[in-house]
Amino acid sequence: MLVVLACPKPARAVDEDELKAAIILNIMTFVDWPADASPSAGGPWVLCVGSRSALAPALKALEGRPVHSGRLLVRDVQPGAVTPPCHALYVEARDGLHAANPAQPGSLAGLLVISDDAVLPSPAASVILRAVGSRLGFDVNLHAAREARLQLSSKLIRLAKVVKQ
Amino acid sequence: MTTERRRDRFRVSSGAGLGGRVTRAVGLGAGAALLLSGLILDTFVYVSLRTALVDDFTIQARITAESSSAAIVFRDTAAATQILAAMQVSPSVEHAELRDATGGLVAQYTRAGVVPNPLAHPLANPLALPVEGHRFADGRLHLSQAVREADRVVGSLRLAVTLDPFYRRMLTYVGITLVASVLALGLGFALVVRIRREINGTESRLDYLAYYDPVTGLPNRHAANERIQRLIETVGRSSEGFALLLIDLDDFKVVNDTLGHAVGDELLRALAGRLTEFMRPNDMAFRFGGDEFVILAPRVTGEVHLRQVGQAAMLAFQGTLQVGTHELRARGSVGIAQFPRDATSAEALVRAADTAMYEAKRQGKDRFALFDAEMYRGATRRMRLETDLREAVARKELSLVYQPILDLRSERLCGAEALLRWAHPELGIVSPAEFIPLAEASGVIVDIGLWVLYTACRQMKVWTDQGHDHLFMAVNVSARQIMRGLDEQVHAALSATGLDPHRLEIEITEHSMVEDIDSNVEQLRSLRELGVQVAVDDFGTGLSSLAYLKRLPIGKLKIDRAFVKDLPESEDDAAIASAIISMAHRLGLTVVAEGVETEAQRDFLAAQGCDCLQGFLYSHPLLPNAFGELLAAQAAELSRV
Numbered sequence: 001m002l003v004v005l006a007c008p009k010p011a012r013a014v015d016e017d018e019l020k021a022a023i024i025l026n027i028m029t030f031v032d033w034p035a036d037a038s039p040s041a042g043g044p045w046v047l048c049v050g051s052r053s054a055l056a057p058a059l060k061a062l063e064g065r066p067v068h069s070g071r072l073l074v075r076d077v078q079p080g081a082v083t084p085p086c087h088a089l090y091v092e093a094r095d096g097l098h099a100a101n102p103a104q105p106g107s108l109a110g111l112l113v114i115s116d117d118a119v120l121p122s123p124a125a126s127v128i129l130r131a132v133g134s135r136l137g138f139d140v141n142l143h144a145a146r147e148a149r150l151q152l153s154s155k156l157i158r159l160a161k162v163v164k165q
Numbered sequence: 166m167t168t169e170r171r172r173d174r175f176r177v178s179s180g181a182g183l184g185g186r187v188t189r190a191v192g193l194g195a196g197a198a199l200l201l202s203g204l205i206l207d208t209f210v211y212v213s214l215r216t217a218l219v220d221d222f223t224i225q226a227r228i229t230a231e232s233s234s235a236a237i238v239f240r241d242t243a244a245a246t247q248i249l250a251a252m253q254v255s256p257s258v259e260h261a262e263l264r265d266a267t268g269g270l271v272a273q274y275t276r277a278g279v280v281p282n283p284l285a286h287p288l289a290n291p292l293a294l295p296v297e298g299h300r301f302a303d304g305r306l307h308l309s310q311a312v313r314e315a316d317r318v319v320g321s322l323r324l325a326v327t328l329d330p331f332y333r334r335m336l337t338y339v340g341i342t343l344v345a346s347v348l349a350l351g352l353g354f355a356l357v358v359r360i361r362r363e364i365n366g367t368e369s370r371l372d373y374l375a376y377y378d379p380v381t382g383l384p385n386r387h388a389a390n391e392r393i394q395r396l397i398e399t400v401g402r403s404s405e406g407f408a409l410l411l412i413d414l415d416d417f418k419v420v421n422d423t424l425g426h427a428v429g430d431e432l433l434r435a436l437a438g439r440l441t442e443f444m445r446p447n448d449m450a451f452r453f454g455g456d457e458f459v460i461l462a463p464r465v466t467g468e469v470h471l472r473q474v475g476q477a478a479m480l481a482f483q484g485t486l487q488v489g490t491h492e493l494r495a496r497g498s499v500g501i502a503q504f505p506r507d508a509t510s511a512e513a514l515v516r517a518a519d520t521a522m523y524e525a526k527r528q529g530k531d532r533f534a535l536f537d538a539e540m541y542r543g544a545t546r547r548m549r550l551e552t553d554l555r556e557a558v559a560r561k562e563l564s565l566v567y568q569p570i571l572d573l574r575s576e577r578l579c580g581a582e583a584l585l586r587w588a589h590p591e592l593g594i595v596s597p598a599e600f601i602p603l604a605e606a607s608g609v610i611v612d613i614g615l616w617v618l619y620t621a622c623r624q625m626k627v628w629t630d631q632g633h634d635h636l637f638m639a640v641n642v643s644a645r646q647i648m649r650g651l652d653e654q655v656h657a658a659l660s661a662t663g664l665d666p667h668r669l670e671i672e673i674t675e676h677s678m679v680e681d682i683d684s685n686v687e688q689l690r691s692l693r694e695l696g697v698q699v700a701v702d703d704f705g706t707g708l709s710s711l712a713y714l715k716r717l718p719i720g721k722l723k724i725d726r727a728f729v730k731d732l733p734e735s736e737d738d739a740a741i742a743s744a745i746i747s748m749a750h751r752l753g754l755t756v757v758a759e760g761v762e763t764e765a766q767r768d769f770l771a772a773q774g775c776d777c778l779q780g781f782l783y784s785h786p787l788l789p790n791a792f793g794e795l796l797a798a799q800a801a802e803l804s805r806v
Contacts, residue, residue: 026238029315068315137241155235159244 019136020129021058024114027127027138028067028088030156034149037087037110044073048086051076055090055116086111091125093117108148126150130161137161188354188361195353196346203342210338214331218306219299222326225255226310230322233263234312237271237320245272252276252324259305260325266318296321304328378452380430381437389451389459393504393511396463400505408465408503410478411518412440415496415530417456424491431488436495439481448474459518465503468535475501475533482531498525499533507536520544527602550595551603554587558616562588565620566786569795570639570757570779573771578799580637580670582779583621584786585613605643614646615654622662622669624789629668633796637698639670644677652688655697666696672723674702678713690718700757705745714752722749726760729780733769743773750774 028045039045045067049056059074066072075086089111108124115121118130118139126145129138139162145152157163229248236245245263252258252274262273296318299308305325312320376388384392396407414436421429433456440450440458453459462474478499485492500522508514517536523544525534534540557563567581587595604610618640625638642651651671659666671692678685689699700721701714705728724745728738742758749756758770761780770778787795 023239029238030235066317153235155232159235159239159241 016136017055017058018061020055020116021062023129023136023138024055024059024088024090025062025065025067025072027114027156028072028112030153031088031112031126032151032153033087033112034110037149038068039070039087041069043070045070046073046075046085046087048075048077048089050090050092051078053090053092055092059090088112088114090114091117091122093120110150111148112150113144113148124148126152127156132161139164188357191357192350192354196350199346199349203339203346207335207339207342211335214334215301218326218328218331219308222255222258222306222308222324223299223310225258226308226322226324229261230310230312233322234314234319237263237265237312238314240265240269240271242272246274248272249274257326257328257330258324259327262323263312263320264323265320271320301328304332381434381452383437383441383450383452383458385451386453386459389453389461390511392449392451392461393514396461397504397511399463404464406464406466406504406506408462408471408474408501409514409518410460410462410474410533411453411500411502411515411522412458412460412478412497413500413522413526414456415498415526420493428488428491428493432486432493432495435486435488436481436497439486440478443477443480445477459515466506471501471503471535475499475535479533496531498522498530500525500536501533502536517541546592547599547603550589550592550600551607551609553589554600554604554607554609554613557587557589558612560590562590563613563616564588565617565624566788567624567792568779568786569784569792570777571783572777573767573775577803578636578796579777580639581625581792582639582672582786583617583624583641585617605645608645610643611645611649614643615658618642618654618658619661622658622664625668626662626664628793628796629665631793631796633800634665634668636796637668637670638664639672639700641672641702642677644674647673647677647685647688650688652691655692656695659695659697667698670698670700670721672700672702675704675706675710675713678717682713682716686716686718693718693720703759705741719754721755721757723757723759724775726780729758729760729766729770730762732766739769742770742775746770746773746775 024047028047047059049059053059056074056076062072063074064071077086077089087110091113093116111124112127113122113125114127114129115125116129117125118128121128121139121141123141124144124147126141126148127138128141129136131137138160140152140157140160141164142152142157143165229251233245233248235241236248249261249263249272252261253276256276258274259276259279260274263271265271296311297309299306301307305327308324308326310322310324311318312322376384378385393409396404400406417429417432420432433452437450437452437458440460444450444460445462447464448460448462451459451461460474460478465471465474479497482495482497485494500518500520502508502514502517502521504514507517520540521534521536524536524540525532528534564586565583566586568584569578570580570582571577572579585597585601587597587600589595601610604613621638621640625636628636646654655669655671658664659669671689673689693699698721699717699719700723701717701719702723703725704722706725722745724742728741728745731738732742733739746756755776756774757777757779758766758775759779761767761770761778761782763782766780767778767782784795
């Protein structure tokens with residue numbers, strides 16, 4: 001028994017989507033929202049995702065997981081209509097969400113934009129996911145975070161591959 | 166100093182052993198105390214250091230866990246490894262690893278040169294450790310710290326810290342404690358040794374005071390008693406016996422009283438030197454008491470040998486001793502007893518020597534005497550007589566007889582000398598020559614003398630009242646009586662009996678006048694003013710000091726029988742007798758010759774102009790009645806003429 005316990009657990013073969021979804025959830029735990037943008041006590045933390053996003057099912061699977069003092073709620077968003085109150089928005093290059101309301105930066109206040117377009121990320125994205133070799137990593141855009149009045153944890157910044165000021 | 170070489174003989178030998186034991190006990194005690202306190206201190210340091218170690222590494226683990234939460238959450242091995250690499254600054258950390266909540270290894274750190282992985286040890290199995298806590302095993306501190314992110318446990322950090330530096334530090338502490346203890350012990354020991362040395366010094370000083378006489382430098386009575394005991398133990402083993410010489414100075418009191426105690430001490434010192442000078446190398450001299458010395462002569466047996474030892478001791482008294490400005494001639498009486506011949510114990514041996522010494526004194530002083538059992542019987546008899554003498558007056562065992570004293574020219578009775586007799590109920594008649602010295606020594610002579618004075622006065626009063634009013638009554642008084650106030654005693658006796666003072670004559674010896682002559686002269690003068698006559702008895706046998714004769718208020722000299730006995734044949738005695746008579750007459754003194762037994766003696770004395778005679782030629786001492794009859798007969802004869 002001891003021998004079995006002593007053996008390191010074999011890494012589970014998770015597919016990339018699940019991993020990416022887990023990272024997104026984890027990133028949310030290392031970000032502090034301004035008080036006026038936080039959900040009321042016990043309220044859900046809303047993560048918006050393009051309805052056509054390949055990651056949607058994986059993210060949906062994480063619904064109900066703890067985020068800060070609340071739980072995760074995943075919502076589908078149609079392109080061009082980012083109206084529901086989101087705390088975080090996951091955008092992919094192909095779903096075109098990154099172009100949403102670029103002329104209204106004020107509406108981005110309190111919104112954590114996580115992009116997976118490492119080539120040409122949305123200027124509003126505070127965190128940009130990208131592949132580093134065989135693994136997944138991320139960059140952070142502190143400027144965008146400041147614009148969104150978000151506080152990124154120093155631990156998160158430390159893990160970032162690239163930090164844009 | 167001659168006595169110096171004898172000092173070391175009386176060191177108390179038990180002192181060194183005792184001192185050594187005390188030193189060892191103090192050393193052991195101090196060592197044990199130091200060891201115990203060192204042990205307690207080191208245990209305290211051990212516990213403190215261990216607690217501090219756990220605290221330090223717990224804090225370090227917390228800090229690392231805090232900063233590594235994100236790396237675990239994102240399973241960022243590179244970042245986690247980087248965080249763990251910071252452990253390099255803490256050289257004690259041999260191994261560190263970060264695991265996620267499921268136990269999966271995220272990153273690990275192993276200090277360069279450390280193989281094998283200490284966490285691979287079964288006991289170090291991560292799952293065997295609680296999420297948080299520590300454990301000592303395998304010479305290491307195993308520490309487990311939960312990694313939290315927002316109250317959620319996301320993983321764990323495990324450290325394996327080598328205890329080598331801790332042990333090295335402990336070892337240093339123990340070493341310091343030991344070195345300090347040894348140093349303290351060494352210092353303490355040096356101190357104890359120094360104190361010990363001081364105590365030894367004090368002990369030897371006390372020893373010296375306890376065993377030596379500071380005046381003469383000779384060992385004292387205490388030392389003598391110990392030595393006697395030791396010598397007794399050798400008898401039957403290494404020797405057949407030894408001799409004890411008890412030496413008593415004759416008339417030492419006179420030296421002390423006339424020349425002072427300083428000169429007396431000086432004389433004792435000089436004499437101590439003399440005694441040691443004439444001793445055999447193995448003999449030992451001790452100052453036994455005031456004017457008493459003891460010489461212990463080992464391996465002396467047989468009378469010839471004892472006599473040789475005695476003669477050697479007497480050599481010390483030959484010649485004069487230079488004492489300050491005085492040239493003194495010391496005289497001593499020596500009593501010799503031999504162990505085991507004369508005694509079976511130390512005490513009895515000293516007593517035997519003492520008896521022999523008194524015998525030597527009795528025989529006229531300035532000589533030695535060997536103890537014999539007869540002497541002891543004599544001493545016993547003397548002791549008994551001395552005891553019984555105290556009761557003799559009360560029991561009416563004493564009586565007076567009267568020896569007629571004759572006027573040479575008129576051939577008539579002119580006086581009587583009162584002589585004491587003692588009829589002991591068991592021993593019979595005891596000679597005055599035997600009991601008077603005893604009475605003198607014990608002081609009973611004062612009471613007896615008073616009784617004699619009263620009785621003689623009463624008797625004389627009777628005869629005076631019978632009409633014999635031309636007589637005088639001669640009464641001998643002792644030195645002690647004079648010291649107690651003779652004039653008062655005589656006054657009291659005269660007024661109690663009503664006797665005319667002119668009828669009484671006090672006879673003193675030259676010897677009795679030695680002490681406190683001023684007071685004595687004063688007393689005699691007051692007696693003479695009263696009308697009492699004073700005569701010097703036994704003239705010629707004592708000091709015969711003409712200076713005394715001049716100062717004493719006396720009216721009469723009595724020539725001792727020793728000079729009369731061989732008259733007129735002995736030319737010397739004849740010369741002395743006639744010289745005394747002639748000198749006495751020149752000084753205006755009357756002369757009485759004692760012990761006249763022949764007519765030739767009487768004729769010679771008459772020719773020399775001697776005034777009075779007493780002796781067997783005329784009459785033995787007579788009982789009162791017989792004397793009364795003699796008086797009556799003489800009166801009748803005179804009335805017939």
